[in-house]
Amino acid sequence: MSDPRDNGPETEPVIRDNRKIDPETGQARSAADEQQPKAAAPVAEGGDAQLLAERTADLQRLQAEYTNYRRRVERDRIAVREQAVAGALSELLPVLDDIGRARDHGELNGGFAKVAESLEAAVTKLGLTSFGQKGDPFDPTVHEALMHSYSSEVTEPTAIEVLQPGYRIGDRVLRPARVAVAEPEDAPAASDED
Incomplete structure (x- = not known):
């Protein structure tokens, strides 16, 4: 059968x-x-080819949109992380200042010295760097002038004393270095006749 x-x-x-x-x-x-x-059903070749081209273009557009979305989300995620780290480290700057003052006065010893070293290592690992040295050319984008004087020993506006170090993460300045600035004595003084 x-x-x-x-x-x-x-x-x-x-x-x-x-x-x-x-x-x-x-x-x-x-x-x-x-x-x-x-x-x-018989296949209409012209209509199917056009439909295939439209669907392919739609798929390519959606794939490009998704790729751009993933990049944007990743960029936003990194920016949020950097802002969070910068915010937390900004709160620790006064503590780092206190540690620096204690070190300058010779009061950083014993167990407190180990804690200070651990804290400084941790913030360095997170990307925090200190800047501002005596003798650096004055740059208003990274320095804050707290005192001003004239000196024959400098040829350009120069930080002659660092009152408080500055801190940055990468290119982002968290706090400018607070400095005393000296300018050359031969700089033209503003006259009263102007």
Whole structure:
């Protein structure tokens, strides 16, 4: 006995559409329509090629949007992290100032010295660097002048004393170095006649 599903090698496959609504007309199907096999629809090559091109363009656009979204999220995540670290380190700057003053006065010894070294190592690991040295050329973007004088020993505005070191993370200045500035004596003085 042969299998009723075996249509032989020379016949096309039978496709039975059991949907209750005809997708082409949108009308409800009768019971007689459901029993009739439906032949495969002929493929319109021009329409399919255009549809394929549209879908490919849509997919490429969505992929580019997703890539840009991932980059933006990663950039925002890094910026938020940097802001959080900078905010926490800004709160520790007075403690670092106290440690520096204690070191300058010889009061940094014993267990307190170990704690100070550990704290300084931790903030350095987070990217905090100190700047501002005696003799540095004065730069208003990274220095804050607290005192001003004239001197024959300098050729340009120079930090002659660092009153409080500055701190930065990467290129971001958390606090400018507070310095005493000396300018050359031969600088033209403002006259009262102007």
